[in-house]
Amino acid sequence: MKCFHLFKDKSKSKKEKATSAPQLRDQNNSGGSALSRTTKSLPSPRSIQELYKEKEQGLRVFTFQELREATNGFNRLLKIGEGGFGSVYKGTVKPENGQGDPQPVAIKKLNKHGLQGHKQWLAEVQFLGVVNHPNLVKLLGYCSVDDERGYQRLLVYEYMPNKSLEDHLFSRTLPAMPWMTRLEVIHGAAEGLAYLHGGMEVQVIYRDFKSSNVLLDKNFKPKLSDFGLAREGPTGDRTHVSTAVVGTYGYAAPEYVETGHLTSQSDMWSFGVVLFEILTGRRSLDRNRPTAEQKLLDWVKQYPADSNRFTMIMDPRLRNEYSISAAKKVAKLAESCLNKNAKERPTMPQVVERLKEAIEESKMGNGNAKSSQARSSSAGKKGSRVVI
Incomplete structure (x- = not known):
C-alpha cells in the first residue's frame, strides 16, 4: 500500500479540538473542479x-x-x-x-x-x-x-451482527452458508455496486471489492463497507482515472495493476473473483493449499462451466444442495467479469440481472435447490490481505 501524507491542522491548540465537516483535499488530485471537468x-x-x-x-x-x-x-x-x-x-x-x-x-x-x-x-x-x-x-x-x-x-x-461474507465462506467455526443465501448475498452486493457505478450524479469506483468488505446484517442482507479506497470515476471525455495502485492482492484487475488506470470495469474483475469464491468456498489466494491450487483463478480454469468436470470446483460444504444449472450460469458470469479485455466485461446492471436469473432458476429447480447430481444419487439409493 502506498503511504499517504497526513493533512494536519497547523492552527490546532493544545486543547481538544473537535472538527466538524471534514474536507477531503487532493481527492484524485482534483482540487475541487480541476480533474476531468469539461468546458x-x-x-x-x-x-x-x-x-x-x-x-x-x-x-x-x-x-x-x-x-x-x-x-x-x-x-x-x-x-x-x-x-x-x-x-x-x-x-x-x-x-x-x-x-x-x-x-x-x-x-x-x-x-x-x-x-x-x-x-x-x-x-x-x-x-x-x-x-x-x-x-x-x-x-x-x-x-x-x-x-x-x-x-x-x-x-x-x-452495527452488522452477522460479520462478513468472508467469515461465512471460509471460517470453519460458522455453519456453511447455503446456496440460496450465497446467491442472495452476492446479488445484493451487485445492487450496491450498480448504484455506485450509475445510480448517482457522480460515478464512484469502489476499488476494494472483496468478500471481507461485504458485511451482513441480522437478516443476512449484504452491505458494502470500507470506502477508504473509493474514487470518483472519470468525467467528460476522459476514459479512466489515474491513481496509485492500491488494493488487495488477488482481487485487483490486471490492467489497473499494470497501468494505474482505474475504471468501473476494474470493479468488475474483483466481482468475478468473489463469484468464484462463492462457488468454491476457497480464498482468492490460499498458501496452505497445494501449489497448483493456491491461486483460485488459475485452479478454476481447469474446470470450465461447459465441461463435465465443472462440479469439481463446487464447495463441498454445500453437500450438493444447489442448482447445477444456476451454478454454471454464475461460473460463466464470473468468467465474463474476468475477461482480460476490460471493455468486454459486463456492466453491473447486466450482472444484477444475470444473478436474478440464477436465483429464479435455483428456486424453480426443486424447492430445496438440490443439484441434479444429488437427485440422481438419491434415486440410486432408492432402486469442499496482502496489500499491493
Whole structure:
C-alpha cells in the first residue's frame, strides 16, 4: 500500500479540538473542479466534495470521550476487526437527543502510527456521507479531534451482527452458508455496486471489492463497507482515472495493476473473483493449499462451466444442495467479469440481472435447490490481505 501524507491542522491548540465537516483535499488530485471537468456545453456533474457539502449535516459529530465510553475504553474484548486503517470495536451509543434506547454501533479507530489512514478516513466520511442505498453500510457519524496527545480519527457505523461474507465462506467455526443465501448475498452486493457505478450524479469506483468488505446484517442482507479506497470515476471525455495502485492482492484487475488506470470495469474483475469464491468456498489466494491450487483463478480454469468436470470446483460444504444449472450460469458470469479485455466485461446492471436469473432458476429447480447430481444419487439409493 502506498503511504499517504497526513493533512494536519497547523492552527490546532493544545486543547481538544473537535472538527466538524471534514474536507477531503487532493481527492484524485482534483482540487475541487480541476480533474476531468469539461468546458463543453453540457453542465459538469458535481464532485463528491460538492455533494457532501449539501449532506454533511446528516452526520453526527461525536466527541472522543463519547466513543471511549461507548467501547469501555476501547476494550480489547470488544474488538471485532482489524486492518490497515486500525481497529474496529463494537460499541453502544446513546441517541443524540438523549431520548430512547442506546444503539449498537461499530466504531473504527484510526491507527495513529499508520500513514495511509488519515486520507482514507476523510474519503470514507465524504463518500458515505453522500451515498444512500440499502446495500451500502450506513455511516452514522465520526470523530475528529486534535489535542496535545496528537490526533484522533474515528468512524461510527451501523452495527452488522452477522460479520462478513468472508467469515461465512471460509471460517470453519460458522455453519456453511447455503446456496440460496450465497446467491442472495452476492446479488445484493451487485445492487450496491450498480448504484455506485450509475445510480448517482457522480460515478464512484469502489476499488476494494472483496468478500471481507461485504458485511451482513441480522437478516443476512449484504452491505458494502470500507470506502477508504473509493474514487470518483472519470468525467467528460476522459476514459479512466489515474491513481496509485492500491488494493488487495488477488482481487485487483490486471490492467489497473499494470497501468494505474482505474475504471468501473476494474470493479468488475474483483466481482468475478468473489463469484468464484462463492462457488468454491476457497480464498482468492490460499498458501496452505497445494501449489497448483493456491491461486483460485488459475485452479478454476481447469474446470470450465461447459465441461463435465465443472462440479469439481463446487464447495463441498454445500453437500450438493444447489442448482447445477444456476451454478454454471454464475461460473460463466464470473468468467465474463474476468475477461482480460476490460471493455468486454459486463456492466453491473447486466450482472444484477444475470444473478436474478440464477436465483429464479435455483428456486424453480426443486424447492430445496438440490443439484441434479444429488437427485440422481438419491434415486440410486432408492432402486469442499496482502496489500499491493
